[in-house]
Amino acid sequence: MKKEIEKLLNDQVRYEANASMHYLAMASWADVHGFNGVSDFFYANSEEERVHMIKLVKFINERGGKAIVPALEAPKANFETLNELFEEFLSSEIYVTEKINEIIFECLSHKDYNTHNFMQWYVAEQLEEEAQARTMLDKLNIIGNDKTGHYMFDRDIMSFKATSEAQTPE
Ligand code: FEO
Numbered sequence: 518m519k520k521e522i523e524k525l526l527n528d529q530v531r532y533e534a535n536a537s538m539h540y541l542a543m544a545s546w547a548d549v550h551g552f553n554g555v556s557d558f559f560y561a562n563s564e565e566e567r568v569h570m571i572k573l574v575k576f577i578n579e580r581g582g583k584a585i586v587p588a589l590e591a592p593k594a595n596f597e598t599l600n601e602l603f604e605e606f607l608s609s610e611i612y613v614t615e616k617i618n619e620i621i622f623e624c625l626s627h628k629d630y631n632t633h634n635f636m637q638w639y640v641a642e643q644l645e646e647e648a649q650a651r652t653m654l655d656k657l658n659i660i661g662n663d664k665t666g667h668y669m670f671d672r673d674i675m676s677f678k679a680t681s682e683a684q685t686p687e
Contacts, residue, residue: 518577518580518581518582518629518632519627519629521623521627522620522623522624522627522629522632523577523582523583525619525620525623526573526576526577526582526620526632527577527582527584527585527587528616529573529616529617529620530570530573530574530577530584530585530586530587531587531589532612532613532616533566533567533569533570533573533613534566534567534570534587534589535589535590535592536566536569536609536610536613537563537564537566537567537569537570538563538589538590538592539592539593539605539609540559540560540562540563540566540606540609541559541560541563541592542592542593542594543555543559543563543592543596543602543605543606544556544557544558544559544560544562544563545594546594546595546596546602547559547602552599552667552671553671554670554671554672554673554674554675555599555602555670555671555674557674557675558674558675559606562606562646569639569642572638574586576632576635580631580632593605599657599667599670600654600657600658603650603653603654603657604654606650606653606654607647607650607651607654610643610646610647610650611647613643614643614647617636617639617640617643620632620636621633621636621640624636649677652677653670653674653677656670656677657670
């Protein structure tokens with residue numbers, strides 16, 4: 518594996534790990550603010566990001582590189598509103614998508630078609646996660662400051678997640 522690609526993949530390990538910790542902090546915030554559905558949603562997303570990270574670690578090592586387990590930045594722990602939480606979720610996913618696109622670009626310029634092929638799974642994941650974040654933020658923007666709306670959003674969030682996953686092709 519080319520050193521440039523190995524470095525980008527190791528950077529991606531760090532972004533996925535940071536996303537996992539970021540979503541864990543969001544889950545914890547929701548947990549203590551009585552939003553149990555939102556909390557379950559972010560606990561699950563935190564776990565998914567951890568899986569994304571481990572998949573990269575294994576790929577780097579299998580291809581003759583050396584995966585680096587990164588030091589992590591402390592995630593933001595406090596949020597004012599559910600909207601803020603989901604705005605952060607969407608920005609985090611957009612950031613990760615940009616980083617994945619950079620890897621894809623470098624894979625093509627170095628003719629590393631194996632890594633390019635491997636990264637297609639991440640491209641599909643990002644499409645799903647960004648769409649999910651946008652849908653949820655749209656719903657929250659419709660709800661505004663209505664407490665009953667927030668209660669219902671929290672109650673139904675896991676079913677939105679299941680529906681959007683069922684609609685996304687593998
Ligand atoms: Fe694995 Fe959604 O970043």
